[in-house]
Amino acid sequence: MKSQYTLKYIIGIIFFLTLVSAATAQTADNIKIGIAGSHSGDLASYGLPTVKAAQLVVKNINAQGGVAGRKVELIIEDDACKPELATNVATKLVSAKVHAVIGHICSGSTKAALRTYKDAKIIVISPSATSPELTLSGQYPNFFRTIAPDDAQAKLAADFAVQTLKFAKLAIIHDKGDYGKGFAEYAKRFVEESGKAKVVLYEGVTPGAVDYSAIVQKIKHAQADAVIYGGYHPEAASLVQQMRKKGMKTVFISDDGVKDQTFIKVAASYAEGVYASGPKDTTKNPIAQAAIAEHRKAYGTEPGAFYLNAYAATQSLLNAMSKAKSTEYNAVAKALRTYPTDTPLGKIKFNKEGDAIGAGFSMYQVRKGVYVEIK
Numbered sequence: 001m002k003s004q005y006t007l008k009y010i011i012g013i014i015f016f017l018t019l020v021s022a023a024t025a026q027t028a029d030n031i032k033i034g035i036a037g038s039h040s041g042d043l044a045s046y047g048l049p050t051v052k053a054a055q056l057v058v059k060n061i062n063a064q065g066g067v068a069g070r071k072v073e074l075i076i077e078d079d080a081c082k083p084e085l086a087t088n089v090a091t092k093l094v095s096a097k098v099h100a101v102i103g104h105i106c107s108g109s110t111k112a113a114l115r116t117y118k119d120a121k122i123i124v125i126s127p128s129a130t131s132p133e134l135t136l137s138g139q140y141p142n143f144f145r146t147i148a149p150d151d152a153q154a155k156l157a158a159d160f161a162v163q164t165l166k167f168a169k170l171a172i173i174h175d176k177g178d179y180g181k182g183f184a185e186y187a188k189r190f191v192e193e194s195g196k197a198k199v200v201l202y203e204g205v206t207p208g209a210v211d212y213s214a215i216v217q218k219i220k221h222a223q224a225d226a227v228i229y230g231g232y233h234p235e236a237a238s239l240v241q242q243m244r245k246k247g248m249k250t251v252f253i254s255d256d257g258v259k260d261q262t263f264i265k266v267a268a269s270y271a272e273g274v275y276a277s278g279p280k281d282t283t284k285n286p287i288a289q290a291a292i293a294e295h296r297k298a299y300g301t302e303p304g305a306f307y308l309n310a311y312a313a314t315q316s317l318l319n320a321m322s323k324a325k326s327t328e329y330n331a332v333a334k335a336l337r338t339y340p341t342d343t344p345l346g347k348i349k350f351n352k353e354g355d356a357i358g359a360g361f362s363m364y365q366v367r368k369g370v371y372v373e374i375k
Contacts, residue, residue: 029071030072030073031066031072031318031321032096034074035051036089036090036104037079037104040078041081043080045233046260047078053127053295053310068325077093079113083109086109087116100317102127102317103126104124105129106177107130107182110126110134114142114143124142126146127145129147130145130148130153131182135149136353138353140354143354145313146345147279153361156362160275161228163194163196165226167197167225168198170226170227171224172188172227173203173227175231176204180232181204183231183255200224216239216246216248219243220250226252227243227251228253229253233257236252236254241267241268254276255276258274259278260304264370271366272369275364278362278371281373282345285346288344321335323338323339336349337349
């Protein structure tokens with residue numbers, strides 16, 4: 001009797017170990033995609049939409065059998081848009097043996113992490129890191145993005161201020177970061193090259209400061225027709241609020257770091273009339289409409305900033321792996337530059353620098369509490 005139970009016990013253990021071994025093998029065969037970005041803190045509204053976009057795309061892909069029969073697995077890491085945390089996130093994702101990364105969100109954190117990914121031969125596709133040097137320098141052949149670079153949106157903002165609004169005196173302010181300062185430097189250059197306007201003030205502010213009255217006073221003293229601001233929504237909201245409370249009607253023009261509903265929520269009524277550049281409105285694209293409807297159904301809310309860019313980034317990456325029939329670095333990089341993907345942004349592929357062909361910016365204005373594209 002005892003030997004009979006022992007035999008059954010041994011058979012049960014063998015069966016269990018077989019199941020565990022099979023499950024482990026199946027997990028090991030998954031395609032691992034890292035999702036890196038600001039998932040907490042003041043800039044979480046920029047990063048969390050990317051997580052949701054990737055989750056929805058991967059859910060659809062896995063329901064169709066995955067990529068070449070392999071399931072896709074997401075590994076999500078938060079860098080809070082801080083470069084010092086981004087390097088740790090990159091190390092974690094490399095250790096987790098991811099095949100590629102969607103992210104990072106902010107240009108500074110993206111730049112900080114890219115060397116680690118480059119050394120590990122890992123493809124990185126950002127939906128929002130716009131610093132031109134990430135692609136123009138040629139340092140990061142592993143980097144791609146589904147958004148146009150800062151020089152393009154700085155040119156748009158400068159031309160809008162000078163050519164469309166006909167302003168002659170401009171104050172250009174930035175947050176001293178890679179993204180904000182880079183945008184501001186390009187804007188300053190384009191304004192000066194126009195020959196039709198003068199930069200009467202060029203200065204940086206300290207992110208997170210409570211009081212910007214000193215810089216607001218300088219803007220007022222310079223008699224600027226408008227401010228062109230490079231940076232993110234927390235500082236932009238504070239600047240706009242303090243300007244309006246002092247009775248200043250100086251026009252405020254900014255970048256895609258401000259073209260977010262969170263800016264409107266924080267700045268409240270003072271946001272009305274603010275201009276900002278942002279990715280072109282592609283919501284009439286049937287794929288974009290489907291992606292937005294999918295988000296509403298899954299999460300019960302409207303998508304946030306860079307959602308469609310992240311959706312496109314995830315689609316493009318998985319399409320490249322499917323076309324390459326591989327997750328190997330060189331094969332995927334070549335496929336990204338060779339095969340177009342139908343996305344919410346339109347049909348895109350990437351040039352040799354890693355920029356998405358066809359991606360671009362439009363100007364928007366806050367009207368009755370929402371950003372409206374200016375045609």
